[in-house]
Amino acid sequence: xxxxxxxxxxxxxxxMSCKKVDIDDIDNLNGGLIYVIGxxxxxxxxxxxxxxxxSFISITKAIxxxxxxxxxxxxxxxxxxxxxxxHDDKLETSSNxxxxxxxxxxxxxxxxxxxxxxxxxxFADEYLxxxxxxxxxxxxxxxxxxxxxxxxxxxxxxxxxxxxxFFALYATKIVDILNQYQYIDNAYITSGSxxxxxxxSQRDGNLKLMVESTNVNWAIENVKDNNWYGIVxxxxxxxxxxxxxxxxxxxxxxxxxxxxxxxxxxxxKKNPDFIITDNIPNLQQILYN
Amino acid sequence: xxxxxxxxxxxIIINCFFTQAEEKEKIKLGLETTSHLSYTxxxxxxxxxxxxxxxSLGIGAKVTFQSSYFPHKNSMGVIIDYKYFxxxxxxxxxxxxxxxxxxxxxxxxxxxxxxxTIHEYVISNGFLIRILPKIWIGTSMGVGGYREIHYNFYEAxxxxxxxxxxxxxxxxxxxx
Numbered sequence: 335x336x337x338x339x340x341x342x343x344x345x346x347x348x349x350m351s352c353k354k355v356d357i358d359d360i361d362n363l364n365g366g367l368i369y370v371i372g373x374x375x376x377x378x379x380x381x382x383x384x385x386x387x388x389s390f391i392s393i394t395k396a397i398x399x400x401x402x403x404x405x406x407x408x409x410x411x412x413x414x415x416x417x418x419x420x421h422d423d424k425l426e427t428s429s430n431x432x433x434x435x436x437x438x439x440x441x442x443x444x445x446x447x448x449x450x451x452x453x454x455x456x457f458a459d460e461y462l463x464x465x466x467x468x469x470x471x472x473x474x475x476x477x478x479x480x481x482x483x484x485x486x487x488x489x490x491x492x493x494x495x496x497x498x499x500f501f502a503l504y505a506t507k508i509v510d511i512l513n514q515y516q517y518i519d520n521a522y523i524t525s526g527s528x529x530x531x532x533x534x535s536q537r538d539g540n541l542k543l544m545v546e547s548t549n550v551n552w553a554i555e556n557v558k559d560n561n562w563y564g565i566v567x568x569x570x571x572x573x574x575x576x577x578x579x580x581x582x583x584x585x586x587x588x589x590x591x592x593x594x595x596x597x598x599x600x601x602x603k604k605n606p607d608f609i610i611t612d613n614i615p616n617l618q619q620i621l622y623n
Numbered sequence: 624x625x626x627x628x629x630x631x632x633x634x635i636i637i638n639c640f641f642t643q644a645e646e647k648e649k650i651k652l653g654l655e656t657t658s659h660l661s662y663t664x665x666x667x668x669x670x671x672x673x674x675x676x677x678x679s680l681g682i683g684a685k686v687t688f689q690s691s692y693f694p695h696k697n698s699m700g701v702i703i704d705y706k707y708f709x710x711x712x713x714x715x716x717x718x719x720x721x722x723x724x725x726x727x728x729x730x731x732x733x734x735x736x737x738x739x740t741i742h743e744y745v746i747s748n749g750f751l752i753r754i755l756p757k758i759w760i761g762t763s764m765g766v767g768g769y770r771e772i773h774y775n776f777y778e779a780x781x782x783x784x785x786x787x788x789x790x791x792x793x794x795x796x797x798x799x
Contacts (some may be wrong), residue, residue, distance in 0.1 A: 401733075
């Protein structure tokens, strides 16, 4: 390719990035308000974001420095039936631990440090934290940040539990800890497992339960059948008309997979109720400037 | 730990490797563009340098890329950079640099907004290689600290946070 072709491609890229959104046109179940939710805190770690996902600094930075409406965090059940924040199934992929989360007690897991990529802060060690650490920090606030808890529900030892026992233990722990910290009103429970959500629903009917799936129709059907709160869907898997249909049934929609400007613009134009983003500054810039 | 050892080895090797005779510089002006990775993430800077013998003082501006593929609005700052050239000849320069930079950025959320500042100060070591008669390229690495002054939306107060910092920098210099 010659210079002119490169120049043309760059100009196309720049023009695509300049797409505008009229926020007055937003039509959703929050009265035109889209809640900004930080994905695993400040988003996925990258040269533009040095904080490990689900780490304390990433969560507090998003909530306290950027003033987001909430954060989405990944929750897993530990060996001693407690709750830790961690996304992957294996510890070695993102930390200096080895094996699975369910093989360790909470106090062992919180000794593991997040791995650092080349762009991470050379001097800062970030450790795995419990869900309770986050609840303790924000439960006393007048305006509590929304906590969107993504329950990792397939990660357990089948030799220890059958799925029913596992879901029962998991649901009980979630409901107990949210009640303990009086966080029921500001917690949004997300899972791809309808069975787990049913267990939680049986224990506390006031919790906002959301089905996560790439299959929009399946997710909507389950939320409608169980009279739950909403769905969580990947941005590229849902259209504006899908969201309009969900809204017509009173179902909230949360979108994730939103990072670069074109993705943010496309997500906002679909009128979701929540956007879980890896690019908080850019989304805020589009919504509030 | 491996990264810390790598940084120390880098500093030693750079200084031991280029042991050619020094050449005294005259008073010169130069332009320097830098890209660097540090606490504030990816930064691009442009500065004017004044060079006298083994000393170089540069002042300029930079833009900080937030967690975005595009410059965040108002996310800019100044650079003050002093270099001392340990080795300076027609082909290569090795230097120690004391560098200050700040980034001022505005955060707007649903309820309010705030203007935050991050100060960064580092000592680094690097080299420049002449690729054209007036153009030099090079790299440097360094360590230092940062001081972040931001508004805490949830506690409704200004906060000051200090920490350690590391920098990896690429240089493209033009000397008039």
